Structure formats: C-alpha cells, structure tokens
Amino acid sequence: MNRQWILLRTPVGALSTQVFELREAPIPHVGAGQVLIRNLMLSLDPAARAWMKVTSYRGQVMPGDVMHGFTIGQVVNSRSPAYKPGDVVECMGGWQELVLLTPDQLVRRNPNHSLDHLVSVYGITGTTAYHGIFDVGRVRPGEIVLVSAAAGAVGSIAGQLAKIAGCHVIGIAGGPEKCRWVVEELGFDAALDYKAAGFADQLREACPSGLDVFFDNVGGAVLDAALANLRMHARIVCCGSVSRYDREVPPPTSPLLPSVLTTRRARMEGFVVLDYTAQRPVAEEHLERWVTSGELKVVAEINQGLEHVPDALIRLLAGENRGKSAVQIGTLAH
Amino acid sequence: MNRQWILLRTPVGALSTQVFELREAPIPHVGAGQVLIRNLMLSLDPAARAWMKVTSYRGQVMPGDVMHGFTIGQVVNSRSPAYKPGDVVECMGGWQELVLLTPDQLVRRNPNHSLDHLVSVYGITGTTAYHGIFDVGRVRPGEIVLVSAAAGAVGSIAGQLAKIAGCHVIGIAGGPEKCRWVVEELGFDAALDYKAAGFADQLREACPSGLDVFFDNVGGAVLDAALANLRMHARIVCCGSVSRYDREVPPPTSPLLPSVLTTRRARMEGFVVLDYTAQRPVAEEHLERWVTSGELKVVAEINQGLEHVPDALIRLLAGENRGKSAVQIGTLAH
Numbered sequence: 001m002n003r004q005w006i007l008l009r010t011p012v013g014a015l016s017t018q019v020f021e022l023r024e025a026p027i028p029h030v031g032a033g034q035v036l037i038r039n040l041m042l043s044l045d046p047a048a049r050a051w052m053k054v055t056s057y058r059g060q061v062m063p064g065d066v067m068h069g070f071t072i073g074q075v076v077n078s079r080s081p082a083y084k085p086g087d088v089v090e091c092m093g094g095w096q097e098l099v100l101l102t103p104d105q106l107v108r109r110n111p112n113h114s115l116d117h118l119v120s121v122y123g124i125t126g127t128t129a130y131h132g133i134f135d136v137g138r139v140r141p142g143e144i145v146l147v148s149a150a151a152g153a154v155g156s157i158a159g160q161l162a163k164i165a166g167c168h169v170i171g172i173a174g175g176p177e178k179c180r181w182v183v184e185e186l187g188f189d190a191a192l193d194y195k196a197a198g199f200a201d202q203l204r205e206a207c208p209s210g211l212d213v214f215f216d217n218v219g220g221a222v223l224d225a226a227l228a229n230l231r232m233h234a235r236i237v238c239c240g241s242v243s244r245y246d247r248e249v250p251p252p253t254s255p256l257l258p259s260v261l262t263t264r265r266a267r268m269e270g271f272v273v274l275d276y277t278a279q280r281p282v283a284e285e286h287l288e289r290w291v292t293s294g295e296l297k298v299v300a301e302i303n304q305g306l307e308h309v310p311d312a313l314i315r316l317l318a319g320e321n322r323g324k325s326a327v328q329i330g331t332l333a334h
Numbered sequence: 335m336n337r338q339w340i341l342l343r344t345p346v347g348a349l350s351t352q353v354f355e356l357r358e359a360p361i362p363h364v365g366a367g368q369v370l371i372r373n374l375m376l377s378l379d380p381a382a383r384a385w386m387k388v389t390s391y392r393g394q395v396m397p398g399d400v401m402h403g404f405t406i407g408q409v410v411n412s413r414s415p416a417y418k419p420g421d422v423v424e425c426m427g428g429w430q431e432l433v434l435l436t437p438d439q440l441v442r443r444n445p446n447h448s449l450d451h452l453v454s455v456y457g458i459t460g461t462t463a464y465h466g467i468f469d470v471g472r473v474r475p476g477e478i479v480l481v482s483a484a485a486g487a488v489g490s491i492a493g494q495l496a497k498i499a500g501c502h503v504i505g506i507a508g509g510p511e512k513c514r515w516v517v518e519e520l521g522f523d524a525a526l527d528y529k530a531a532g533f534a535d536q537l538r539e540a541c542p543s544g545l546d547v548f549f550d551n552v553g554g555a556v557l558d559a560a561l562a563n564l565r566m567h568a569r570i571v572c573c574g575s576v577s578r579y580d581r582e583v584p585p586p587t588s589p590l591l592p593s594v595l596t597t598r599r600a601r602m603e604g605f606v607v608l609d610y611t612a613q614r615p616v617a618e619e620h621l622e623r624w625v626t627s628g629e630l631k632v633v634a635e636i637n638q639g640l641e642h643v644p645d646a647l648i649r650l651l652a653g654e655n656r657g658k659s660a661v662q663i664g665t666l667a668h
Contacts, residue, residue, distance in 0.1 A: 016347055032443065050593070077515045110431075151403040163628060183371075186551065200507065216592065219591075219592050219593065223462075223592060234593075238592040238593075238595040238596045239596065240596065241592055241593045241596070244589075244593060249589070250589040250593075251586075251589060252585075252586035252587060253586060253587045253588065253589065253591040253592065254586060254587065255578075255583070255584040255585060255586045257553075257587040258553050258557060258572040258575055258587065258602065258604065259384070259553065259575045259578060259584075261572040261603065261604030262573065262574065262575070262604035262605065262606065263601060263604070263606075264604065265604055265606060265609060266603070266604055267601060267602070267603040267604075268592065268595060268601070268602045268603070269595065269600070269602070269603075270592065270594075270595030270597070270598065270599055270600055270601075271596065271597035271599055272596065272597075275599060321368045327639060
C-alpha cells in the first residue's frame, strides 16, 4: 500500500495537524511513459502553508488532495526510456511514499550526493538562495546585505553566499541563541533578534549608512523595518513572507511604500526558483565548489518517518528550526 | 527688486496659501563664476509638496527659504565664460523672478522651442515619462500598460509613449470628463475613474488577463487596486505618490505586499529623472520626433503671474489640471 497525507480541509489561520489525515491507497499502476518513484526525503518548505491558500505561485492544494511537497526519490519502476530503476530524482512527490509521474516532472539528481545535501543545498533551497542573492539582489563586494530568517533553510545559505561575495552580512533571527549561532557557526558579521525590544533601533545602528540589499523571507514588520533603512539603489529580494502565510488577514505593509522606492531609487522584486531551471546546472556547480571548499556550511535538521510530517511543518512555521527541515522516509537502494 | 515666495512654515496636512508669503529682496550681485537668470516659466510639480517634508529625494525646503521649483529662464548677466546673456536654461530657479547660480546648476536649452514645450515635454516632465516607460517599465508591444494620473503632466505623456510603443494603454483619472478626454484627445484605449463606485471591479474587467506595467504617479488605493491585477513578470514604475504628499500620516499599503511580488515574479521600482541626465539628449531627440510627427500631443495649462503660484500648486495637488501646469512670469528676450 501507499501511505499518504491527505489535506482534509483548507486551514484557517495557524496550521494544525487536524487538517491532515494519514490514509492508505493502492500502489499505483505504471502506465506507458510513466515512472513510479519512492519518496525518500520530503522537503519541508514554509511556502507549503501558502500553497493551501488560493493566492500562491502554484495551484492551490484542495481538500482531498495528497499534500504537495518537493521530494528526493528513487525510481522503482519505469515505463519511460528516460529513467530506469535506481535513478535518483527530485520531484513534486507530495507527502506520500510512492508517486507516479512523467519524465517532464522529474529532475535527475547526482546519486553521489547525500540525501541531506540533495534536499538542501543542491535542492530548491540552495538554488533559491543562489538566484536570490546573485540574480535578483545582484550583490557586489562591500555592500551591506540584510537577510531575514537567517537561521532558516534559505536564509542560512543566502547570508553565507553574500559573505562569499565579499559583502557585510547582517542576519535577522528569532531569539538570542539563534542570533549567536548565525554569527558563530555561519559566519555572519552580525545578527539581530526581531523579537527583542528596540529591534528597529538596533537595525538602524547595525547599518548606519543603510542597506544595499535585503533578502526577505519574512515580510511584515521585519520588511517594514528594513524599508526605513534603504540606501540609494537598494534592492529588496522578495523570496518569501513566512510571517504572513499563517495569517488569515495579513496586516498591511509599511506606509513608506511606494514613496521610499522612489526617493531611494530602490527595487523590490519577487522571484520563484522554478523560473531559473535553465541556469540550475551552473548554480549547482558553484554551490558544490563552495561546499567542497568548506566556505558554505550546510545545516539540515532531518526528522524520521512519514507520520511526523505535519508536526515538522508546524514547527518550521513556528520558526523552531535551524537550517533546512526535512523528513526522511526511506534510504537509497544501491 | 527680486520678488520671491518664501515658505513661512512647514505645512501640516493639506497645503494652504497661508504657508507662503511674497516678499521683495534686492537684486543679487553677480560674483565671479556666477550667472544671473531671470525665471520665465515656473514648473509646478506635485513633488514640490513632498519637498516640504523631510523624506524626499531632495533636501527639505525649510521655513524662511525661497520655495524650490524647476524653472526655465534666460541669462541676464554672466561672469562665467560658459554662459552669455540671452542663453536659455533650465534650473532649480525657485519661486522668484531672479536667481543666482553657477554653470554646473544649469542645463542649456534650445531657444527655438516654445517656453510651453521647454517646461513640459522637453523638461523633466517629458523625460520622467520617457525614462519611466522605457528604462524602468521596459514596455514591449502588445503589453497591457496602466497609467495613474493619466490626465496629469507625466501621466498624459507616459500613456502616449506606451501607445507609440504598441501597448494597450488604460488610464486612470478623476471624474468622467477627464476620462473621456484621456481617451478622445490623448488616444488611450480606455480610462477609468478612480472616484467611481466599483473602480476595483472596473479595473479587473478592463484587464481580464492582468497588467504588464503600471506607471504609478499616485500610490495609495489606486496602487492597491493595481497590485491585485498583476500579470506574471509585471513591473510597477514608482514615479510618484501624489495621493500621499498632502497626508500627514499616509495610510499603509496593500496587504498583498510583498507576497504578490513573489507569486507574480513582479518588480516594483522607483526612479528619479535626475539620475538619467546622461541620457537626456537621446530622450529629447526621440520626444522631439514624436512631437513633430504629431504622435505625441503636448498639453499645458499655463497660468500667468508670480502672484498665482501657490494657488496653482494647490489646484494641481487637488487634481484640477490637465497636462502640464506651469506659471509664466516673463517672456523670452531676443
């Protein structure tokens, strides 16, 4: 049988485990041109909360659907010449053990990488950080770069990439421990606790001449604080807005918009990594070089077992993770 | 004597004539390297209201200062080899009859153009529209372009430039008469009255597949409505936010930000025409060709007499103008 997490109803407000149910379905029949994949590692992404709403970059996950999610899997049966059993792939495999897809829905992965690395730095997490920093943010050496959710999956890599590029990097994280970790373990120049009293003042003091780039994973009050510290020709990389996914009616954004963009000649630009598929091989080549040299640290918290997926996503949305969060539900067969 | 409008105090909320006073000052002495200019045409710009606040792209106009403003003037006396009496210039001449400047503060103008054209299409108004549409908006033929304050100085030119570029152009203006004028006189494809009930619905119906470019002079509720109709890879040109200049505490911006920029991969970018000085000759060459061919209509409402400047700015901020607003206080001497 194929165990699957079904979304029972569209969640309202903060996500709870009650909206999911673990069910069993028959193992799917492999039709001509189809590939059956065993999911080994389920990527947990804050955006999954947004996918349950109408306004997302993907079609909404509807009640009755298997919950969507990026996965690293291994082909178990193939009726396509493009893939053979044992091949390692990345796909939108969902919260389930087995998934039937077609070759156009699969990205072939290097089987020599660990599952931890495939789901984090070489997955959409690492490439999101890469394209956000270099293609949208277009950082230059010496620039002041601010990264929100700096202890998170994308933020932890984005900040390190900006450091590699020669920038002065300030992270924002929740709580003093995460802030210390971001500086001591990841090598950020500074980190600020957005939950601390006087956060806005601390931000102003941390960048007295303002920010060149803000890599934003959070939105909301943290974005509003950043908008008050833009340098001329600043860029805001709108990667995510995790502060808002769980809110039924998100609060409005800063009254500094749009005027501050005009007065500072600033650019605020959104992107989704799926638009950069063509550039992925080059991005991965760079990321691999920095991982190998030790310049880029990869941090992943891997949960074990399909039954823990909803819990782990809820902890992620509450900001209780460091680095990439994922759930391992199988191991590579050789 | 040199008559001048002095700002008496920093205005709070809606601008009134009470904050200005017309005074007389001695004719300035022309020092070495200086140029004395007689202002002939004072440009009225909504941004002048923002200059009276702290957060502007220029230094704040302080109480006791001659009110700032772009002007077209003619050199009356020069102690610089760069300029001679009779030369026509554009400068930040302020609300006064005479101004003493240095050559680096002057832009030489073609004396064969009319003062009306020099202050509008060949002044910062026309070049703002040009760079906003082509360099920030980067319009392509067939795209859907929305322009706010479409009956205004910059909007009326921006929309016509987008038409020349082969776009489908929708204007937004205040009241049915201005909307009719924007379509019938300026050749926009459609125009919507932002004061009408159901404006947001009308906007959605006017661009069922969404907007590629929004040239925004207004901010506020009109921007919020546009954000709900962005096509993939849409661009918002943040040119001005006239709906906000007169507000002491501007309202926050749409809760769609920043998420909608991510989901639509959209770019929101501010600019100030002064950053494009190097490209000005080429911009003016294009604008002149379109004016000469009749493709680009130039509309200017020229008030007469220095005593009417504050009144005319207040009418402009209330949206009671069509095309460029200016005040003529002298004529070209030949």
